[in-house]
Amino acid sequence: MRGMGNDMVSKGRVTIREVAERAGVSTATASRALSGNHPVPAATRARVLRAARDLDYVANAHARALVGGGRKMAAVVVRQVTSPFYAQVAEGVEAEAADRGWLCVVGATGGDAQREMEFVQLMREEGARLVILVGGVVEDDAYRERVAHYAHALDSSGARLVLCGRPAPDPDIPALVVEFDNEAGARAVTGHLLSAGHRRIVFLGGLPGNTALDARVAGYRAALAEHGLPPEAAHVVDCGLGRAAGHRAMTELLKRTREFTAVFAGDDMVAAGALRAIADAGLSVPGDISVVGYNDIPLAEDFNPPLTTVRTPAEELGRAAVRIALRDPEHAAGAHHLLGTHIVVRDSVGAPPPGRAL
Amino acid sequence: MRGMGNDMVSKGRVTIREVAERAGVSTATASRALSGNHPVPAATRARVLRAARDLDYVANAHARALVGGGRKMAAVVVRQVTSPFYAQVAEGVEAEAADRGWLCVVGATGGDAQREMEFVQLMREEGARLVILVGGVVEDDAYRERVAHYAHALDSSGARLVLCGRPAPDPDIPALVVEFDNEAGARAVTGHLLSAGHRRIVFLGGLPGNTALDARVAGYRAALAEHGLPPEAAHVVDCGLGRAAGHRAMTELLKRTREFTAVFAGDDMVAAGALRAIADAGLSVPGDISVVGYNDIPLAEDFNPPLTTVRTPAEELGRAAVRIALRDPEHAAGAHHLLGTHIVVRDSVGAPPPGRAL
DNA sequence: CCGGACACTGAAAGCGTTTTAACTTCCCCT
DNA sequence: AGGGGAAGTTAAAACGCTTTCAGTGTCCGG
Structure with missing residues (x-):
């Protein structure tokens, strides 16, 4: 932490271009050195990292996600964060997500279907790769249609839908269910x-x-x-x-x-x-x-x-939801997992x- | 919700290009009609919206943020989500953020300074415009240096830092403090x-x-x-x-x-x-x-x-943090707000x- | 009848990153 | 000596969107 910021330019984010320039390489090489996505000789790599540190370079997640197609982000949707049970589930999701370097966003719906839909829509825009809907609801036609919509919509953009402690939809709907027995x-x-x-x-x-x-x-x-x-x-x-x-x-x-x-x-x-x-x-x-x-x-x-x-x-439920969703990429659809209690x-x-x- | 998905192409997100094509306009016009950023004749606008609905178009938030420079996102960082007090603060932040169409992400640090730093760094990459650090900590040199770093780093990319119930840093540091008396x-x-x-x-x-x-x-x-x-x-x-x-x-x-x-x-x-x-x-x-x-x-x-x-x-604390940070764009730095209790x-x-x- | 203000639209230039394909070197093998 | 990699590097093409700039017409006042 010490010695940071000495060279910071006044305003506006530092781009990879400036880092590359300072290190005397092209942006391609700078990108590879920084992301470690492709081997780069130790000496060059060191120069780039040094330049990045000097400039206090921060990668732009949007640009990265744009080209990379999606991003490591999970969303957990609960009725309210202050309910101890939901809070624990959310904590589990957050922890498991953080363990793999994923970002976790939470949405509170207050039990309102409208807000739930808006939030799922938002997550679609944001490119979340995993949406976890937590908490029991009354299972009626509107609910079933809603979930079917979420599932297909998310599936079509390559995202996964997990239902925790919710009515399982028709087995041919691309969502998976994790709940307690x-x-x-x-x-x-x-x-x-x-x-x-x-x-x-x-x-x-x-x-x-x-x-x-x-x-x-x-x-x-x-x-x-x-x-x-x-x-x-x-x-x-x-x-x-x-x-x-x-x-x-x-x-x-x-x-x-x-x-x-x-x-x-x-x-x-x-x-x-x-x-x-x-x-x-x-x-x-x-x-x-x-x-x-x-x-x-x-x-x-x-x-x-x-x-x-x-x-x-409950925390284990949240962790399990993430783990299972990320594990079984194919076999996932329609799977129903039961967690034990005591x-x-x-x-x-x-x-x-x-x-x-x- | 009814009738959606009939025309959905199998995989891969629908882009604004396809919407424009279907509506028989250019992407420029489509963008304007969709974002409402620039006036568009009603008839054209309707055609575009219709096409977007038919195709189940979802805007790519990354592309949008990339060109738009930043995005409406707030982050709230707590020790653990399951603590009732923190949960309430987080809920307040979430609610106030949602009210203005902002996204809210939460990070749990478990009290670990290392994870706190990583999370703030992540938020910098994600382009969060507001980072709210909640919860008391021991005020030592390491803490002070950490906060100074956050504040300057966030400030340099135009983001705001709010400290809730935390030691206030030196008054010349660009952060504001909201806490209970x-x-x-x-x-x-x-x-x-x-x-x-x-x-x-x-x-x-x-x-x-x-x-x-x-x-x-x-x-x-x-x-x-x-x-x-x-x-x-x-x-x-x-x-x-x-x-x-x-x-x-x-x-x-x-x-x-x-x-x-x-x-x-x-x-x-x-x-x-x-x-x-x-x-x-x-x-x-x-x-x-x-x-x-x-x-x-x-x-x-x-x-x-x-x-x-x-x-x-506590929920009011969260709401106040967002409100105050977004209200006083200029006068903010170094401000210290006290909330009453009873x-x-x-x-x-x-x-x-x-x-x-x- | 003409010049300009106006409303609408589209082509194209980015935004910051990753990645592909191509281009150097340089070395080793025949 | 010449050909075939391998290793290191780069220019340039995406990614999907917004916005500027310029180009249509259209309408009005002179």
């Missing part, structure tokens, strides 16, 4: 509650049409069925996600009935809201009600009590209260 | 504890050399002084930030002494760790010890008990226990 995770954590003796378990946070949540509900139901519990025992509250929703739904539920002994929250934020509502109602966890969450956000172990939940390695046992699950066990 | 916030929240009757207040989470924390410590000391409390009452534990650090430091502190009645945590994550440690020790908040945090992260109200803290509107009172502060009040 939600059903298995939900089955496991429900089984954990069942093993503790619970029989009346509420699922809080369904969102019909959202494939991620639907899969969790399916896993939850499967676990109950495995224990020979009738489907009507499956108490699914479709309150959607988020802390506020969890708090509201739990408060109402407690007002209506207390015949359940455990709550399976659709995600940790819902669990946070539910815990608060339970505390507000003067009940204790896990003394009166056991609670489990989903996702294991960083603060889950600081909940009161520390939350038993399912760890979904339970994290903390203190929010206990035996059901004696009087209320079935 | 940490001292005022800390003074206020300390005052809140003092008003509740506390006299022995520990500051947990100092990090000497980190200007943000140092300012909070200064505010804390100032508040004590205003109440006529001697400096030796100022008990500052330099454990740094993060949940783990807070937990460890609090555990150790409780082992050593219990003569304090309140804790001022350097940020909410430290507070989270501290709360856990206090609970582990069998003490209650605020019954035995009162706790306040800093930053008001989204989950702070779900802590046990809900945390009284200082709200630092206390959020929740349940983690009470009167000191009768026996232990000074």
Whole structure:
């Protein structure tokens, strides 16, 4: 860093021409010496590098991308960056991209399909070679058409589309899917509650049409069925996600009935809201009600009590998305990858209260 | 969206040439019609737009930036995206950038100066017009030299550098600073504890050399002084930030002494760790010890008990950084903007226990 | 009826880089 | 001595777009 800038020309970027001139070579040679794309004798190379350093030369990425046809850039699109889960996925993408010298841009849509489309369009203009759409959505016709459009549009310019935790499109659409095995995770954590003796378990946070949540509900139901519990025992509250929703739904539920002994929250934020509502109602966890969450956000172990939940390695999801997309150039289209999860046992699950066990 | 792609050529991007050809005009006219940079008769314009739509034309941002000299792109650099505070700042930058049609890229450094330099260099190559460095660091010579380098390098290519919550460099360096008034916030929240009757207040989470924390410590000391409390009452534990650090430091502190009645945590994550440690020790908040945090992260109200803290509107910080940088083109260099904060009172502060009040 | 102002359009000159194809040398082999 | 590389180098052609400059007509006032 020392000694930089002594020769800096006042304004305007230094071009490779000036570097070449100073080094006494042509731009072709300068380019090769700088990019290392073609062998150049050590002496010449040194002269060029020296000149570049003296002039504080910075390559113009646009010119480079223009001639090189595309550039090393990945885009990750989430609903909002501040959601811990999305943030982790984005961090994973960023890290894996950075590891290979790729640039990573993030876009936040706020859940607005319009903004999503605009952003994908922008990424097309920018020449992103990889677009990663993260986060569950309701799967309707508009969604399917949108994704089909993205996929073909990106594919036609040689870019890849990855869907993380989203409904998979028709298998002949050139996109690949990477997500967690939600059903298995939900089955496991429900089984954990069942093993503790619970029989009346509420699922809080369904969102019909959202494939991620639907899969969790399916896993939850499967676990109950495995224990020979009738489907009507499956108490699914479709309150959607988020802390506020969890708090509201739990408060109402407690007002209506207390015949359940455990709550399976659709995600940790819902669990946070539910815990608060339970505390507000003067009940204790896990003394009166056991609670489990989903996702294991960083603060889950600081909940009161520390939350038993399912760890979904979100950062790994982001990394996997990049890795897989860049690995299987051909076999990619239509591939569907499932990532494993595992339970994290903390203190929010206990035996059901004696009087209320079935 | 319907009807797109019928005419799409198999591979290779559609260029403006083909659009022009199809519309029966020259590339010059096509460019003008598409960019709206120069008036074009309505009929011609319509033909061009029609052709572009039919062919699913996507402009090449690189070519555009190459000739146009630069592009609308902002970069925000944080330690890690998963930290709630940084995430909010990044979201603010993203939102404000998106509002003006700018692209926003984020870089995570993991606190590594090397990666920070690489990223800034990359942004220089990419032609970013605005680089926002977020987050406190230790201010040493290496830091100062680094920032001076960034500032001059970016300035020489017409880009702006903004420091958010970072030590301000020499005033003649072409960078501007936007940050919260940490001292005022800390003074206020300390005052809140003092008003509740506390006299022995520990500051947990100092990090000497980190200007943000140092300012909070200064505010804390100032508040004590205003109440006529001697400096030796100022008990500052330099454990740094993060949940783990807070937990460890609090555990150790409780082992050593219990003569304090309140804790001022350097940020909410430290507070989270501290709360856990206090609970582990069998003490209650605020019954035995009162706790306040800093930053008001989204989950702070779900802590046990809900945390009284200082709200630092992080998203607004991000937005302000962009706004200010883009507003004051000239007056910018060396400007120092302070953003206000305010206390959020929740349940983690009470009167000191009768026996232990000074 | 002419000169000029005006509206529209197109050919061509870049923007900064990489890469291809050609051109020197220089050396080794027959 | 002459031919065939290999090694090193360069001039010039892209890459896709915007913009300048000049060239059409067209319309108006004189």
